[in-house]
Amino acid sequence: MVTLDPTRPLIICDADEVLLQFLAGLERFLVRQRCYLDLGSFRIHGNIKHQDTNQPVADEAVTKLIADFFASDTRHLEPVPGAAAALQSLSHHAQIVILSNVPETSRDARIENLHEHGMPYPVIAGKGLKGPVVRNIIGTHSHPVVFIDDLPPNISSVAKETPHVHRLHFIADPRLARLMPASPDAHGRIDDWPQASTWIASVIGAA
Numbered sequence: 001m002v003t004l005d006p007t008r009p010l011i012i013c014d015a016d017e018v019l020l021q022f023l024a025g026l027e028r029f030l031v032r033q034r035c036y037l038d039l040g041s042f043r044i045h046g047n048i049k050h051q052d053t054n055q056p057v058a059d060e061a062v063t064k065l066i067a068d069f070f071a072s073d074t075r076h077l078e079p080v081p082g083a084a085a086a087l088q089s090l091s092h093h094a095q096i097v098i099l100s101n102v103p104e105t106s107r108d109a110r111i112e113n114l115h116e117h118g119m120p121y122p123v124i125a126g127k128g129l130k131g132p133v134v135r136n137i138i139g140t141h142s143h144p145v146v147f148i149d150d151l152p153p154n155i156s157s158v159a160k161e162t163p164h165v166h167r168l169h170f171i172a173d174p175r176l177a178r179l180m181p182a183s184p185d186a187h188g189r190i191d192d193w194p195q196a197s198t199w200i201a202s203v204i205g206a207a
């Protein structure tokens with residue numbers, strides 16, 4: 001676990017589709033498998049299809065593909081524009097922790113990838129809904145806390161477990177952003193980093 005500085009606000013930030021371009025990376029990987037993601041809806045199972053037949057890949061095979069993707073490509077994702085600059089600026093006013101549902105075996109690759117792109121922050125590899133993990137991370141921390149994630153179930157989970165945490169819904173990929181309405185359990189929905197940075201700065205009292 002990460003040691004928290006009790007004197008500073010805390011920013012707990014997701015990585016995939018917030019700091020890193022998960023979808024674009026997955027698409028590059030799928031091309032190598034002669035597959036593609038049909039973005040008719042916001043889901044992966046059922047939407048990965050074979051290039052040759054346009055038929056969906058079976059669910060078990062999709063689970064294997066995603067595991068292979070994390071194993072081989074976590075090290076090589078592209079950053080979301082503006083993310084590193086925003087976190088760097090916010091880091092003068094707050095402690096930053098990255099909470100990413102990446103397999104534990106890919107945690108080092110994720111750290112190296114983020115480091116390479118100017119985001120050298122501690123990474124916690126989570127699993128499942130993030131509310132209970134956020135509650136554990138925060139403990140008795142009493143300064144403002146901001147949580148940022150692209151997936152509404154995580155935002156709702158954090159709202160339930162730690163209602164005092166400020167919740168920002170952020171989806172970097174414009175195609176996914178169009179598919180996904182704002183989470184009703186978020187305080188804000190912003191999909192670009194310069195604006196998100198201003199929002200977070202005002203929440204932690206740094207604006």
Ligand SMILES: [Mg+2]
Pocket residue numbers: 014015016017018149150151
């Ligand atoms: Mg994510």
